[in-house]
Amino acid sequence: MYLSQPLATMGSRAPRSTDTVYARLKQHILDNRYPPGAQILESEVAAALNASRTPVREAFVRLQQEGLLEIVPRHGVRISALSPDDMREIYEVLMSLEPTAVELLAARRPDRTELESLITSCDAMEAALAGEPDLQAWAAADEAFHLNLARLCGNKRLAAMIMQVWDQAHRARMFTLSLRPLPVRSTEEHRAVLDAILAGDVERARSIYHAHRKRGGNELTTIIEKHGIQRL
Amino acid sequence: MYLSQPLATMGSRAPRSTDTVYARLKQHILDNRYPPGAQILESEVAAALNASRTPVREAFVRLQQEGLLEIVPRHGVRISALSPDDMREIYEVLMSLEPTAVELLAARRPDRTELESLITSCDAMEAALAGEPDLQAWAAADEAFHLNLARLCGNKRLAAMIMQVWDQAHRARMFTLSLRPLPVRSTEEHRAVLDAILAGDVERARSIYHAHRKRGGNELTTIIEKHGIQRL
DNA sequence: GCATCCAATAATGTATACGTTAATCGATGC
DNA sequence: GCATCGATTAACGTATACATTATTGGATGC
Secondary structure (H helix, E strand, C coil): CCCCHHHHHHCCCCHHHHHHHHHHHHHHHCCCCCCCCCEHHHHHHHHHHHHHHCCCCHHHHHHHHHCCCEEECCCCEECCCCCCHHHHHHHHHHHHCCCCCCCHHCCCCCCCCCCCCHHHHHHHHHHHHHCCCCCCHHHHHHHHHHHHHHHHHCCHHHHHHHHHHHHHHHHHHHHHCCCCCCHHHHHHHHCCCCCHHHHCCHHHHHHHHHHHHHHHHHHHHHHHHHHCCCCC | CCCCCCCCHHHCCCHHHHHHHHHHHHHHHHHHCCCCCCCCCCCHHHHCCCCCHHHHHHHHHHHHHHHCCEEEECCCCCCCEEEEEEEHHHHHHHHHHHHHHHHHHHCCCCCCCHHHHHHHHHHHHHHHHCCCCCHHEEEEHHHHHHHHHHHHHHHHHHHHHHHHHHHHHHHHHHHHCCCCCHHHHHHHHHHHHHHHHHHCCCHHHHHHHHHHHHHHHHHHHHHHHCCCCCCC
């Protein structure tokens, strides 16, 4: 056996500028460094990320399709801002897709090994609330739980769709994190879903999860209304 | 009041090359002119559509995110081919999203005027089967019904997701159209869903639709297995 | 003083040029 | 005769140049 390419690049082809621009832009948006409603020019991003406009434009196209920004012809892009109506849409989608994902996963009768990432996330959520609450840590564990659930369901399309709307709502979730009551109930529900999956109880897993999502949506809607938030 | 731009271009800014390339490429793929598995070069498309590589690349990115093709670095693109497993994924997604769309629509208590496009499609499906069956016409009406249902549900994200997977499955549906029994039952189910929506019976609408989708998925799966189809 | 027009400018949309990578094919050495 | 190496080539990935369009500010005419 011989090498078909130089050792230096084996398995690690040079990363494309397009990909790094995409990743960094997305990170900036999710981290609220480019806040919702912000107008950005191609040349700004190109200069900031040390690339030419070509890869920046390709990254814009991808991010637009993911709903994180909007290309305004002749005017660069505008970072998407979520209205209360957008939040309703997102939660309706999640209430449809996520219970399905849970159902598919539970139906496969996975063992504890397969569910290790979920167990870890559950533990982390509980740990984040024991003693002095650490909301950032809790949110990270919550996110990990849901994304891993999507990944484990055995349907790549379903998983991609869940992650896409989850990303769209990321900033809103972070923003409202400190405005909502301590997520004790939410943490319990995660554990209950996990138990139902392990028990192979498809219907129970689905219904708990659906209720969990519905409660979360209502909670968020209440907060948004109470604070009169229009865009986030 | 005066004109802010020449009359000739009022409301109709010059269409971007990117958009026409995207639309024509997508049409080609859905029409099976670029068959699944086909490898295409940027320069081929650029030459065929009389554009430069830049807009072609942007169209590729959009179509990749829609799942209609895959960008193979340094090797152009490959038109996506659906495996039986992909079909399973698509039907799982549709079985999750479409009943939700129906539920949302029915809950709004729409009147006959609002549902006109659905009524028209139902009529067209029945007409296509009365007398000498016209499968092409039936399929077009079926597609119109489902896409309009998605549009009417009041959730743009949900609608976009439904249309996306529907597009992915378009060729497969066309291909199996003549292999399946006459869609008499399917046509009746559409009418039943429509009646349930008009009656404002949310739960009945959802359950009929879910059953409809499930039966359709099983039917397709059976056909795929029976004919030993691996990619389409 | 106000509206209109024009010119300058800035940013996008598209084309093209350049550099890099990977594959192919022939030559060479064992 | 086979494997390996190298050169050629073809295609992509990126940068840049050019064309197009929309906006803005100032000048002009009424």
